[in-house]
Amino acid sequence: MNMSANELIERYGHEVTITNSVDSKVHKVKAFIQPFRPNSETYLTDTDNNTNDDGIYLYIGDPTVRLDAYPIGSQIQDEGNNYILKKADAVKISENIIYIRAILHKN
Secondary structure (H helix, E strand, O other): OOOOHHHHHHHHOEEEEEEOOOOOOEEEEEEEEEEOOOOOOOOOOOOOOOOOOOOEEEEEEOOOOOHHHOOOOOEEEEOOEEEEEEEEEEEEEOOEEEEEEEEEEEO
């Protein structure tokens, strides 16, 4: 079986609701959200010294909803959990966006 990242997200991801913190627009998208366990400092800044904080989560999501274009502070909800967007970017191969990854903080 040879599936693209987007196909895997669509098949196995959970539906999440994203609410833009500026205009309150809501989008539903498939994504994976799991506790963030960094093996490097790639995503964390000097102000994020709490790398062992259980409140930090990794988001891997559908590239058709560009979470990286949402303002910091936007809300993400899944299965009764609420998260705040801290940072997001598009993962690309050449110029093709494969998926969106983000760092979330659980409320």
